[in-house]
Amino acid sequence: MNVMDVTQNSITAGASFIEIRVEEDRTKSELVISIIDNGKGMSAEQVRQVIDPFYTTRTTRKVGLGVPLFKMEAEMTGGDFSIQSKLGEGTTVQARFITSHVDMIPLGNIDNTVLLLISCNPDRDFLFVHQVDEKKLELDTRQLREILGEDVPLNSPDVVQWMQAYLQEQTDLLQGGEST
Secondary structure: OHHHHHHHHHHHOOOOEEEEEEEEEOOOOEEEEEEEEOOOOOOHHHHHHHOOOOOOOOOOOOOOOHHHHHHHHHHHOOOEEEEEEEOOOEEEEEEEEEOOOOOOOOOOOHHHHHHHHHHHOOOOEEEEEEEEOOEEEEEEHHHHHHHHOOOOOOOOHHHHHHHHHHHHHHHHHHOOOOOO
């Protein structure tokens, strides 16, 4: 959910390209999640405020919990959290988790999260990179658009089904299993 919330912030900030990186290093017991966008960016003051759960730019509610919860969950494991942003250029949010820590919350199904983000935002481009030690999965919607052409939307049922199967197959390989 944290990835979904932070990525939604990128979309709200007008990002046309969002990179989601999930990097697992099993020997170091580390998981690093980075969300990088080309949205409108934030001032230094906004970066300081965004980690406050009682600060939000939304008008529909008075609290913004996505970034503060992401930060808290990373820090609960002994990890860390950072935000770099530049007005007019975009934002990078990064959380580092210590996976061997008792307070580590499972990653969950990151593939389905990314698939949902892509299919609900077919007008945006995404690069999803999931690396486990030396193995890497990549899904780049810019490449899909090149292959499919502009007439086939990324949220068409056949494309979504293909992306789901591709992500599942590649994740099986990442985790050390056989592809099906």
